[in-house]
Structure formats: structure tokens, C-alpha cells
Amino acid sequence: MFHIKTYNQIAEDGLRRFKPNEYAVNDAEQADAWVIRSHDVHQADIPPYLLAIARAGAGVNNIPLDRLARQGVVVFHTPGANANAVKELVLASMLLSVRPILEGANWVNNHTFADQTSLEEAMEQQKRRFVGSELRGKRVGIVGLGAIGASLANDLLHLGIDVIGYDPHLSVDGAWNISQQVKRAKQLSELLADVDILTIHMPLTDDTRHMIDATWFKQMKPGATVLNFARGELVNDADLLEALDDNVATYITDFPKQVLLGHPQVVAFPHLGASTHESEVNCAIQAVDTLKLYLETGSIRNSANFPNTELPYVGKRRLAVLHLNVPNMVGQIASRLAENGINIDNMVNRSRNDVAYTLIDIDNHKHETLSVNALYDIEGVMRVREF
Ligand SMILES: NC(=O)C1=CN([C@@H]2O[C@H](COP(=O)(O)OP(=O)(O)OC[C@H]3O[C@@H](n4cnc5c(N)ncnc54)[C@H](O)[C@@H]3O)[C@@H](O)[C@H]2O)C=CC1
Numbered sequence: 001m002f003h004i005k006t007y008n009q010i011a012e013d014g015l016r017r018f019k020p021n022e023y024a025v026n027d028a029e030q031a032d033a034w035v036i037r038s039h040d041v042h043q044a045d046i047p048p049y050l051l052a053i054a055r056a057g058a059g060v061n062n063i064p065l066d067r068l069a070r071q072g073v074v075v076f077h078t079p080g081a082n083a084n085a086v087k088e089l090v091l092a093s094m095l096l097s098v099r100p101i102l103e104g105a106n107w108v109n110n111h112t113f114a115d116q117t118s119l120e121e122a123m124e125q126q127k128r129r130f131v132g133s134e135l136r137g138k139r140v141g142i143v144g145l146g147a148i149g150a151s152l153a154n155d156l157l158h159l160g161i162d163v164i165g166y167d168p169h170l171s172v173d174g175a176w177n178i179s180q181q182v183k184r185a186k187q188l189s190e191l192l193a194d195v196d197i198l199t200i201h202m203p204l205t206d207d208t209r210h211m212i213d214a215t216w217f218k219q220m221k222p223g224a225t226v227l228n229f230a231r232g233e234l235v236n237d238a239d240l241l242e243a244l245d246d247n248v249a250t251y252i253t254d255f256p257k258q259v260l261l262g263h264p265q266v267v268a269f270p271h272l273g274a275s276t277h278e279s280e281v282n283c284a285i286q287a288v289d290t291l292k293l294y295l296e297t298g299s300i301r302n303s304a305n306f307p308n309t310e311l312p313y314v315g316k317r318r319l320a321v322l323h324l325n326v327p328n329m330v331g332q333i334a335s336r337l338a339e340n341g342i343n344i345d346n347m348v349n350r351s352r353n354d355v356a357y358t359l360i361d362i363d364n365h366k367h368e369t370l371s372v373n374a375l376y377d378i379e380g381v382m383r384v385r386e387f
């Protein structure tokens, strides 16, 4: 029986995939794994028995990935599972940025009129205040062409928008998802100087924190709009406030900051990007399925801190070893097994940055006295599991 603890609102459709005879959800403090969304793991105590954390969502900046990797805790996330929800909110925000839709709705809702005739007269007289412009023909710059950025780029083309993208780390697979009509900026400056709307879709990392600062804003056209549905900490708020007094007309974000609240040129949502029923279900299902795969077979899919490592589970005795990525680990593991008279039947070893993972299927008949302690003796082994 595995024990699972959840943080945040995780869709029932996902949690139901934990079969009650094999999993207990939120019934014990000592959980083998957590399922979370934006819960801040940086401040959390990580118990030694925790095997994995599954983030039902894309961004993993709320999780100390490297520290957990060295503790042998595998972190999963759900790439692309909420991209459509974010994209649709970004599209809505782009429409809000060119037409004073909210202002018009607020005006009509916040007034009282003597009768229908006076309502209609007032409307006809006031509507000139709410004239906007169209998205068609505008130029939009997208920074980060991953699941959200790529899907957005393709849809914007259908709206008659000129799209230019920048992503220095774009994978070949990622590039295949993007229409050839999307222009590629080789330098960020090519994009910034030229767009009416800039939208950010890159992850928050130590390299990107506060990256969007005065050097970006100063290159932008007067009257430009900046959309940030990625993370608040990507932006230097002081520089943004100066830019809003200067050339940037509007900032629309999913990540409100105290210093920006109430600013007349700022529209902020309470982190609603992934909050659709469809996206919550997609994320929860993907998170639970990858977690179950790991807990039940040792295979790692969609991890954010360990290499993806899959070995079909054929019911043989299996050892799963999380270890540092240093020379001769596989040799040492194989020697220990040989010393114990154990024959390796099938094996896979993958590495990622400082850590690595070795999955070994062993001969079913010769292992009965095997103790995983023999492998823990090897320096650099973080965790050994037996199936
Ligand atoms: N508002 C919300 O509720 C949500 C926000 N997000 C945020 O959006 C981010 C992106 O999400 P996805 O598109 O699903 O992730 P993704 O991993 O598919 O795409 C991120 C892209 O950013 C690119 N990138 C990395 N560093 C870059 C840089 N310095 N300059 C330009 N591009 C760079 C990567 O190469 C990748 O193609 C997430 O990391 C998360 O922070 C994601 C989902 C929901």
C-alpha cells in the first residue's frame, strides 16, 4: 500500500486513478509521495521516506529540484497538460488589451438608468468612449516557444496576426510544432523593437529571474502591451513601473504583485491560467499516472530532476538505483550483484546533470537473499528500491 499526500486542489478524476486497495490518499502523515500544484516546497521539510513529488502542472520553480535529486526524491510534472487553458486566457487578454471591453462592461453595469429608453440613449452617447482596435494586423512577439508559446503562435496566425518568436533553447521536436509562418528572431532585440504586444512563456529559473527589465522595456515601441502569464519573478517590477510611465501602455499578468495592484495600466488575474476543468483534469491524470508508473515499476517519465528512464516491467525482480552521475557507478553496482551471485537480465542507465538512474532486472531464481544494503554501501548511491 502506498500513501499519497496532496497539496492544493487536485482534480478527483486524477485521484480516482489511485486504486483504493493499493493506495491511501491523505490518510497518513508519512506519505510515500506528494501530488501538488503551486505548493511551495522550498520551505518544506522533506522526510527521508519521501520517494517522489508529482506537480500537476508545468512550472517547477516552486520545487527545489537539485536538492531533491540529491536526496533521491524524483520530481514529476505534466508538460503541455495545461497549455491550452493558458493559451486561451492569453488570447482573451490580448483582446482586452486592444479593446476597452472591461471598461465598457463596468460602465454599463455600474450605472442605474430610469428606464430602457434612457439606458439606450446613454449607451449610444457613451459608446464612443469604448472604441478599441483590432488584433488583426498587429505584430505579436512570443518569448518562449514551448507548449504554450507554440500553440499560441499557431493560433495567432489564424487571427491574421504577424507573429515573431524567440527561443534560444528550442528543441527540434518543438520546432516541428510551429508553423513556418512564425518568424524566428535570432536575437531578442530583433523582436522587442518591433512588436505591439509582447507575451512571455519561458520558465522561471536562476537564469531568467528578473530578466525582463529596463533593457527590454527601453527597446519596445511606444504604446506596447506586455503580457506575463509565465511567472511574476521574471520581471523587474521597479523597471516595469518606470516603463509604464514611459513607453509601455499596458501590463497584463497572471501574477499580481502588491506594488502593481490598482495601477491604472495593469490588469492582474489571480493565477487563473491553468484553472479550467479540462486543464485540471489533464494535469491531475498525467501527474497521477506518471507517479504510479514510478512507484509501481520504477520507470521515470516526465521528470524535472531525473533522466527519463523506462524499462518495460515484465514482472521480474527489479532494482532501481538513484545515484550520482560519477564514473564507474554501473561497474560497482554490477560487481556487487555479481558478488552476491546475481545475474543481470536487463538494464538501463541514464544520466542528467549531476544525477543518474539505473534500472536492473535480475534473474528471478538467484536473488532470494539479496539485500539492497549492499548497494547502499556504494558511495554516491542515494536510494535503492526493489520491486
Ligand atoms: N499562468 C499559469 O497558470 C501557467 C503558467 N505557466 C508558466 O509558463 C511557463 C511555460 O510553460 P510551457 O510552455 O508549458 O513550458 P515549456 O517548457 O513547454 O516551454 C518553455 C519554453 O521556454 C523556452 N525558454 C527557456 N528559457 C528561455 C529564454 N531565456 N528565452 C526564451 N525562451 C526560453 C524553452 O526552450 C521552452 O521552449 C511555465 O514554466 C510556467 O512558469 C505554465 C502553465 C500555467
Ligand SMILES: O=C(O)C(=O)COP(=O)(O)O
Binding pocket: 037, 038, 056, 057, 058, 059, 060, 082, 271, 273, 274, 275
Ligand atoms: O502549471 C503551471 O506552471 C502553473 O502555473 C499552474 O499553476 P496551478 O496548478 O494553477 O497552481
